[in-house]
Amino acid sequence: MNKLTYIGMLLVWCLSSTEAAFSANPGQVDVIQLTKVEDIRDASSMNAAIDGVSAKVKACVEGKLAPPSECFCLYPKELLNIRKIYEDTIKSHPSWKGKAVSYVQDGRTIVVSLSGVGRQLEKKCP
Numbered sequence: 001m002n003k004l005t006y007i008g009m010l011l012v013w014c015l016s017s018t019e020a021a022f023s024a025n026p027g028q029v030d031v032i033q034l035t036k037v038e039d040i041r042d043a044s045s046m047n048a049a050i051d052g053v054s055a056k057v058k059a060c061v062e063g064k065l066a067p068p069s070e071c072f073c074l075y076p077k078e079l080l081n082i083r084k085i086y087e088d089t090i091k092s093h094p095s096w097k098g099k100a101v102s103y104v105q106d107g108r109t110i111v112v113s114l115s116g117v118g119r120q121l122e123k124k125c126p
Contacts, residue, residue, distance in 0.1 A: 073125030
């Protein structure tokens with residue numbers, strides 16, 4: 001697998017690229033800047049769940065345990081956890097659906113694409 005395929009797979013789960021989220025391309029996902037502690041806590045929970053699966057997907061891709069496009073399917077428990085956090089987050093913050101949220105934590109800007117997570121969760125595993 002080439003480096004571009006590997007990077008593409010990681011981006012599917014990492015979803016924290018500020019460059020992608022802030023692109024000026026037409027039709028790009030809207031970004032909501034979070035400042036309330038409770039909002040940041042909710043977004044941070046989503047980001048932590050994504051990071052956990054990202055590490056496993058990375059290991060799967062590197063170890064060639066499955067085709068890169070199917071690596072996320074090897075972790076149904078983690079996917080269920082992400083689905084629950086995603087659904088709870090959207091229930092608490094319906095305006096976030098189809099958008100990305102951005103917040104500053106420890107001097108870093110973190111962007112979580114709820115749009116991307118939603119699309120990934122719609123994919124069926126073989």
